[in-house]
Amino acid sequence: xxxxxxxxxxxAPSISPDTKAFWDGCAAGKLLLKQCEKCQELHYYPRxxxxxxxxGETKWIESKGTGTIYTYSVTRRVEVPYCFAFVTLDEGVxxxxxxxxCDLDSVRIGQRVRVVFKPTxxxxxxPMFTPA
Amino acid sequence: xxxxxKAYIAGAYEHPLRKAPDKTVAQLHYEVAMGALADAGLSxxxxxxxxxxxxxxxxxxxxxxxxxxxxxRHVDSTDTGGSAYLVHVSHAAQAIAAxxxxxxxxxxAGRPRSEGSSGLVPxxxxxxxxxxxxxxxxxxxVNRYGVSAMRHMYQYGTTSEQLAWVKVAASQHAxxxxxxxxxxxxxxxxxxxxxxxSDPLHRLDCCVVSDGGGALVVVSPEVMRSxxxxxxxxxxxxxxPKHLNGGKMDLTLSAAAWSGPTAFAEAGVxxxxxxxxxxxxxxxxxVVIQIEDLGFCEKGQGGRFVADGNLISGVxxxxxxxxxxxxxxxHPADRGGMTKVIEAVRQLRGEAHPAVQVKNCNLALAQxxxxxxxxxxxxxxxxxxxx
Ligand SMILES: [Zn+2]
Numbered sequence: 457x458x459x460x461x462x463x464x465x466x467x468a469p470s471i472s473p474d475t476k477a478f479w480d481g482c483a484a485g486k487l488l489l490k491q492c493e494k495c496q497e498l499h500y501y502p503r504x505x506x507x508x509x510x511x512g513e514t515k516w517i518e519s520k521g522t523g524t525i526y527t528y529s530v531t532r533r534v535e536v537p538y539c540f541a542f543v544t545l546d547e548g549v550x551x552x553x554x555x556x557x558c559d560l561d562s563v564r565i566g567q568r569v570r571v572v573f574k575p576t577x578x579x580x581x582x583p584m585f586t587p588a
Numbered sequence: 589x590x591x592x593x594k595a596y597i598a599g600a601y602e603h604p605l606r607k608a609p610d611k612t613v614a615q616l617h618y619e620v621a622m623g624a625l626a627d628a629g630l631s632x633x634x635x636x637x638x639x640x641x642x643x644x645x646x647x648x649x650x651x652x653x654x655x656x657x658x659x660x661r662h663v664d665s666t667d668t669g670g671s672a673y674l675v676h677v678s679h680a681a682q683a684i685a686a687x688x689x690x691x692x693x694x695x696x697a698g699r700p701r702s703e704g705s706s707g708l709v710p711x712x713x714x715x716x717x718x719x720x721x722x723x724x725x726x727x728x729x730v731n732r733y734g735v736s737a738m739r740h741m742y743q744y745g746t747t748s749e750q751l752a753w754v755k756v757a758a759s760q761h762a763x764x765x766x767x768x769x770x771x772x773x774x775x776x777x778x779x780x781x782x783x784x785x786s787d788p789l790h791r792l793d794c795c796v797v798s799d800g801g802g803a804l805v806v807v808s809p810e811v812m813r814s815x816x817x818x819x820x821x822x823x824x825x826x827x828x829p830k831h832l833n834g835g836k837m838d839l840t841l842s843a844a845a846w847s848g849p850t851a852f853a854e855a856g857v858x859x860x861x862x863x864x865x866x867x868x869x870x871x872x873x874x875v876v877i878q879i880e881d882l883g884f885c886e887k888g889q890g891g892r893f894v895a896d897g898n899l900i901s902g903v904x905x906x907x908x909x910x911x912x913x914x915x916x917x918x919h920p921a922d923r924g925g926m927t928k929v930i931e932a933v934r935q936l937r938g939e940a941h942p943a944v945q946v947k948n949c950n951l952a953l954a955q956x957x958x959x960x961x962x963x964x965x966x967x968x969x970x971x972x973x974x975x
Contacts, residue, residue: 464726466724467723467724469719469721469723469724470715470720471720472720475720497834498835499835499836500721501717501718501720501721501835507833507834508834526739526839527735527736527738527739527742527962528738528787529730529731529734529737529738529786529787529789530786530787531728531730531731531734531785531786532783532784532785532786532787533708533783533784533785534708534726538726540725540726540728540732540735541735542735548836549834549835549836550832550835550836551721552721552722552725552963554725554726565738565739565742576724582725584725
């Protein structure tokens with residue numbers, strides 16, 4: 457079996473002042489994460505406060521954009537099938553995403569992937585991943 | 589303070605309809621309320637506490653209290669999705685134990701079937717902080733459970749055949765329920781040959797979409813003694829949310845791993861003591877993961893545990909969802925927790941269908957999961973005893 461990836465229309469994500477840097481990063485081809493200024497833990501999705509220790513100051517760091525597929529589910533009974541997934545970045549945080557630009561039937565847990573940015577409808581691009 | 593022995597379920601009612609295009613949601617709430625009160629032998633004027641969740645139209649509990657003409661001294665509109673009604677039973681017991689009410693009415697109703705609800709359409713819960721990082725990726729109900737199932741298969745060797753056994757067991761029970769939406773008995777092969785919706789979940793791994801509803805009446809021990817109904821006593825309850833934890837999570841685990849031990853500790857019983865379980869079955873994988881997390885088998889062994897008819901009443905070790913569950917009978921308002929409690933009450937009263945009634949059923953557990961295993965959810969566990 458094979459199921460070729462196809463781009464689908466993606467609604468623009470809503471942007472708030474505390475996540476604007478993330479979306480600006482996507483537009484510049486960079487995947488940004490937040491790190492706590494106090495306990496140094498990384499987290500995702502990005503927040504101005506740390507969900508682990510509760511500290512109110514976090515800073516942006518740039519991810520290498522590489523990781524492994526933690527889990528996925530190819531959603532088939534829709535107009536344009538897509539691969540819904542969670543990828544664990546090499547920095548140690550796991551993020552919701554899609555797997556793109558490959559045969560969706562060949563996707564496997566544990567596969568190495570790298571970030572790619574896919575356009576949205578009138579908004580910044582969003583981070584997806586493709587086999588490395 | 590414990591709720592153990594402080595409250596009883598006196599009334600339970602499941603709406604017989606599975607499609608109700610000509611009724612309003614408020615009307616369905618009213619009909620199930622009257623059904624549960626009649627079942628208990630109580631009337632509307634006895635109600636002094638009212639509980640409802642996000643399926644109730646209007647603001648919190650006020651609009652429905654007005655519609656039904658309730659005079660109340662306690663309201664609670666806690667919404668934890670499909671598990672809310674188990675949470676409400678626990679909160680009602682707490683309120684009764686604290687003297688805040690004596691007769692608590694809990695209602696659920698909705699018309700997702702008439703309104704065209706689907707597990708493949710994104711639902712936007714408003715300006716949630718997670719939404720911009722999830723909606724672009726096509727996060728919908730069925731793939732949010734699919735990712736948990738895929739990871740469970742990878743980590744523990746769970747198979748599609750094992751998941752299918754959950755649906756097979758539900759269908760064996762549903763054949764005896766005249767109100768069930770799907771009454772045909774299905775085989776493992778039927779499940780595996782149904783269309784793949786979102787890997788690895790086939791159409792028959794998914795619950796039904798149905799209109800309707802249900803209601804419960806929870807009362808104080810004094811009120812219970814005045815009624816001519818079997819006494820279904822609350823022994824223990826637990827509730828716990830789980831979420832993506834800043835990107836450091838285990839999607840094979842449900843919050844039943846936390847709500848379950850809380851409920852068992854309060855009840856003072858063990859999983860091996862339980863005679864019947866109602867387990868939230870939005871999808872087959874939901875049942876497997878919760879059964880593990882509640883301690884009915886080791887973590888990772890749920891697939892093997894549910895296989896070969898182990899959940900079928902009269903056949904297996906752990907009879908479950910003898911009404912046919914959400915997979916075959918009913919999932920009103922896309923929220924399956926209410927019907928889980930109702931069937932547990934039927935079993936404890938000895939009022940389940942004779943073909944599926946568990947013998948000497950004196951101790952039952954009801955388990956709900958509201959939200960999604962693959963993102964965030966709230967688990968609720970109730971343990972009940974026939975006195
Ligand atoms: Zn911190």
